Every structure is written in structure tokens, then in C-alpha cells.
Amino acid sequence: MTMLILFVFVLGLTIGSFLNVCICRIPRGESVVFPNSHCPHCGFPIRVYDNIPLLSYLLLGGKCRNCEGRISWQYPVVEFLTATVFSLTFARLGLELRTGVLWVFFAAIIVLSIIDLQERILPNIITLPGIAVGLVGSVISPVRDGTARWVMDYFEVAFSQPRLYSLFDSLIGALLCGAFLWLVAEVYFRVRKIEGLGFGDIKLMGMVGAFLGIKLALFTVMLGSFLGAVIGIVYIKASGKSNRYELPFGAFLGAASVIAALWGNQILQWYFTFPRH
Numbered sequence: 001m002t003m004l005i006l007f008v009f010v011l012g013l014t015i016g017s018f019l020n021v022c023i024c025r026i027p028r029g030e031s032v033v034f035p036n037s038h039c040p041h042c043g044f045p046i047r048v049y050d051n052i053p054l055l056s057y058l059l060l061g062g063k064c065r066n067c068e069g070r071i072s073w074q075y076p077v078v079e080f081l082t083a084t085v086f087s088l089t090f091a092r093l094g095l096e097l098r099t100g101v102l103w104v105f106f107a108a109i110i111v112l113s114i115i116d117l118q119e120r121i122l123p124n125i126i127t128l129p130g131i132a133v134g135l136v137g138s139v140i141s142p143v144r145d146g147t148a149r150w151v152m153d154y155f156e157v158a159f160s161q162p163r164l165y166s167l168f169d170s171l172i173g174a175l176l177c178g179a180f181l182w183l184v185a186e187v188y189f190r191v192r193k194i195e196g197l198g199f200g201d202i203k204l205m206g207m208v209g210a211f212l213g214i215k216l217a218l219f220t221v222m223l224g225s226f227l228g229a230v231i232g233i234v235y236i237k238a239s240g241k242s243n244r245y246e247l248p249f250g251a252f253l254g255a256a257s258v259i260a261a262l263w264g265n266q267i268l269q270w271y272f273t274f275p276r277h
Contacts, residue, residue, distance in 0.1 A: 102261055105211045212257070
């Protein structure tokens with residue numbers, strides 16, 4: 001088991017290296033395949049032995065071998081974060097189809113979160129295909145939300161194929177969670193007369209709903225809002241920024257969605273069974 005987790009960690013480092021390319025190039029509308037990796041300062045192509053995830057950054061002291069320009073912290077952080085999330089997923093679920101589906105989801109979430117932190121955008125090229133991939137993923141591996149079965153039982157309708165319940169759960173999650181966040185954004189705008197949420201956040205939550213179902217998606221919204229409020233207030237006060245400072249809400253939703261996917265059901269079960277006097 002230890003060797004398998006180590007293998008998954010190395011796999012995560014490798015995928016994280018590619019995610020760095022996506023993070024850097026997608027906001028600029030560049031190809032993530034061509035040209036090969038190069039130094040952003042001098043444009044010198046990065047050699048294979050200088051492109052080993054995490055290790056090369058440490059050996060080079062965070063500098064380009066050619067021009068000694070500083071390499072962004074983003075590269076090792078994204079690589080290590082991806083490897084850690086992949087390993088946690090494997091340790092929690094084992095080697096099954098759901099693990100692979102969540103790896104795809106987490107890879108997209110990491111790219112979107114870092115881009116939102118840096119650029120305050122959530123590119124459609126990730127969120128919209130992500131919704132479609134989430135729907136397909138629900139057929140490959142069940143979402144197990146339970147909402148679809150409750151709706152079908154209420155209307156006394158039954159699906160002959162169990163996978164259709166999962167697909168319906170995914171579709172409900174994508175549509176209702178996106179609609180819920182749109183309603184929140186609309187109400188906020190009409191009350192405060194300023195935009196609190198962008199359509200990127202709405203499409204992001206549509207993707208989260210497609211992968212996780214409506215229950216865990218709504219849990220993501222609540223947890224993401226809590227994280228955004230606490231961390232945002234602390235950051236704004238500490239940095240002396242205005243209350244109108246635009247927080248990267250997508251990044252908070254991204255972090256919350258990872259927690260929801262891995263531990264959300266256990267957290268909700270604990271909450272609803274917690275004794276109240």
C-alpha cells in the first residue's frame with residue numbers, strides 16, 4: 001500500500017507539472033502543448049533534467065539555470081498540492097473508478113483556483129467542458145447523492161438502469177447549484193448595487209454540482225463562503241485594503257469542493273447526528 005501511495009504521489013507531481021503549464025498559458029489563450037516549456041524571463045528552453053517536478057526547483061534553488069531569473073513559487077506549490085490531493089484521494093477511496101473521476105475533477109479545480117488567485121477569472125474553457133465531463137463521470141462512477149431517487153419515488157417513476165439515477169443526480173447538481181448561486185448573485189447585486197459574484201463562479205459551481213451532486217455542492221457553497229468570509233476579512237484588515245477589494249471567491253469554492261468530495265458526507269452525517277439539547 002505504501003508503494004502504491006508513493007507511486008500516486010509521483011504521478012500527482014507529474015500531473016501537477018502539466019497543470020502549471022495550463023495555469024500559465026490558458027489565461028493568455030496559448031496552447032498548453034506547444035511550444036515546450038521555457039523560462040518566462042529569458043525564453044530559454046527548459047532541459048529535461050531541469051524539468052523534474054519539485055526536485056528541479058530545489059536543486060536549482062528556485063532560479064533559471066540560464067539567466068538565474070527567479071522561478072515562481074507557484075510551480076513547486078502546485079506540484080506538491082496536486083500530489084498531496086491525489087494521494088489523499090487514493091488513500092481514502094482506493095483504486096476504483098471514482099478515484100480516477102475525482103482526480104480529473106481535482107486537477108480542474110486546482111487550475112481554476114490558482115488562475116482565480118492570480119487573474120480573478122475562471123476560464124470557460126475549463127468550467128464548461130468540466131460540467132460535461134462531470135455528467136459523463138456520473139455514468140462511469142455513481143455520484144450517490146440520492147436526490148434523483150427521492151424525486152423519482154415522489155413522482156412514482158423508476159429508472160431501469162441504476163446509472164441513470166447517478167446521471168440525474170449529476171444533472172440536478174449542475175443545474176440547481178448553478179441556479180442557486182445565480183440567484184444569490186442577483187439578490188446581492190440588487191441589494192448592494194455591486195457585483196458580488198461573477199458568472200465564472202456560477203459555472204464553476206455547475207461543474208462542482210455535476211461531479212458531486214446537489215448536496216455536496218451546496219455544502220461546498222456554504223463552506224466556501226465561510227472560508228472566504230473569515231480569510232477575506234483577516235486579509236483585508238491585515239493589508240489595509242478597502243472593503244470593496246475583490247476576493248478570489250472561486251479559489252475558496254475550489255478548496256471547499258475538495259473537502260466536500262473527500263469528507264463532505266462524513267461531515268454532514270456528523271452534523272445531522274450531533275446531539276442537541
